[in-house]
Amino acid sequence: MNYKILILVQALVWANLSYSKYLPGTDRKAFSKLVDGLSKKQLAQIKAGFSLYAKGWVTAPSSTRVRDGLGPHFNAVSCVSCHQHNGRGRPPVKGLKPDFSLLIRLSISGENKNGGPLADPIYGGQFHPRSTLGVKSEGALNLKYNKKVITLSDGKNVELQSPSYKLDNLNYGPMSPDIRISPRVAPHLAGVGKLDRVTEQSILEYSDEFDQNVDGISGRANYVWNIIESKKTIGKFGWKANQPTLLQQNAGAFNGDLGITSSLFKKQNCSIGQVDCSTALDGGELEISDKHLGFVNLAVASIDVPQVKRLKYYEEGRKIFESLDCHKCHRPSFELESETISAYTDLLLHDMGEGLADKRSDFMANGREWKTAPLWGIGAQKETNGHTFLLHDGRARNVEEAILWHGGEAKKSQLGYINLSKDERTSLIDFVNSL
Template structure:
């Protein structure tokens, strides 16, 4: 009931179809805040000001183009909005999360308003990784190599851990949040007691609102507990905009000019702004499936299941209670279990987040997968966008997903095509 029938490059930008009139007006207000660039403070009366003074993007839409994935670099040495570099050093913060790099914080800011210098920039190059399908057909993957430079406050700490993160699509977030936490946790099997090689784990993360550790659902390592906190954290870390949840400017201690920059209010994104943004991203619709020829589509779905993909990409959930009536009691097909899985050394970033290890990632939802590159031309897949196609993304899977990957890799070409056609219909 929340889905929308659209296959254009605007497919991710509609509201849940069952919103009432009042909720639709709130959605429209949130859309303005999502798309409108923030201005440098001090601004003119009525301006949405408070950007930076260091930042990665000047609006939500700058990273989530078309509400989809971020854009990956178009050239080997070209930085790109929507791909950011997370930083931390060994240890944890007071709540068990990543410990910020002491000079540059939790994320490298590659732009500034002029009140303070940008922090630095990173570049990516790619190394080829050759392989063959079971039938002998060759393929070439690309392994990214990151180089950090132009650092304005000296070198990074010697033990700094880096993790590139591609902005994920923002559709269906409220539906995922409406899945009862107990049901997500019940699906975990950290000791692999059933012996299937899949040992999904729940990430328990700090919730600013309740002041305790709760189930993490959002982010590449399930490090955010709610859409509200994800939204406030993105404003703070990506745009440099303060909120009631994160009221202190994003200025590490040594960055004196950053701390002296004028503010766009206290906080810069007031409670109603964050609430409307949160409502907007919670109620963005997911596109209806686009099944192809019925037999081919069914065959691809059977291959998806028989390969073991559904062990992590759980197809169906039912939402529970929710403050937004449109999200309650919905049967949804996001193809995720919202749990952490070890995907092996090939995808490991070596950077823990709460309970997530350096090789664990949350199972990303697959709904809208077939429209990803239509909505955001040039985008990639996986946490850093290294995979240029869905097939490449599958071939990078290791660890718990190694058996599923090998079943895909050793399929004959017609079966591979059928499975990929099924994924393209989501």
């Protein structure tokens, strides 16, 4: 064979191999590796889906028919604007142009017809600081931190930052006096396809709503509206387990965050009072088709979790993780049909105390309850996203601060952490950062 042809063949083989291992065009690859066993056809669909997920959507009408229909109200122009490198977002930083990976859910007291949070009559269920040309945005987010200090048993002081949020420049008049807000940052997306396959029955195995084993921990499942099944099913995605399936989560993100309608979410994000918004041109009845939504869903579902790193004190840390009851919520494993996964979540809701409370219910989750955050992938966050911010609103700047925010059912674990020696703390954090 002519050597030029040989090089060409090698390049093709290499391109195919590297593409089949990672999402196309991605750098900082910890959250971009694809699961094994995907067929050529699936890889082609993932490529198409990833482009709809990663490239910016534009205002309708446009020559880019496949990706038009942005807004009229929106938070960001693409999924990766918030899930950068498929990783985790962060709260806005003072002095820098605000990024919008922190979104604000809105509701008032009462329930909607599906048992979910009742939207504000004007501003809806999510605050949109951005809008297309000719349409007013809903306003701006103002975030401030107050400091508080926790002293550990060996005298070390840890400063925690407690956020307070204000929604300013409200362009459609005042919000309901009864408004409740829930700030949330974008979690990383590695492993979500595996969580989608966890069965209801295996989640319920760990639930102990009335704390019958009297260990102070009483996880319970959220049941949320499942649009396709037209009934409530167990919730898994989002910080309060407020979405039942990956498909509905993704379609919900297209609608709520980008303003893209689909067969699952047919309405634009405009209320009756927002005339400029409801009369703006749109990208057709369904701005993303079922076929394309399916491709995006396959792409997101195919992101694998990074390998466990086993840092220096992994083994010592694992024992402390158990002795402080961390594993009782951060459940080490789930059995799927064909594999065991180690997500370190029970996918259940827990009362986390007043400090973390958003005072806003979300289906069965009350204002103090959050889904146990999965810990897998946590150690890859720094290299991938350039920061170590954690918790639902990104207030914790590292693992230690995240643990110190634990209260409610996790108060015993938090106190246990405060009483550890410096070496023990290092070991526990090493373990968490290995996952």
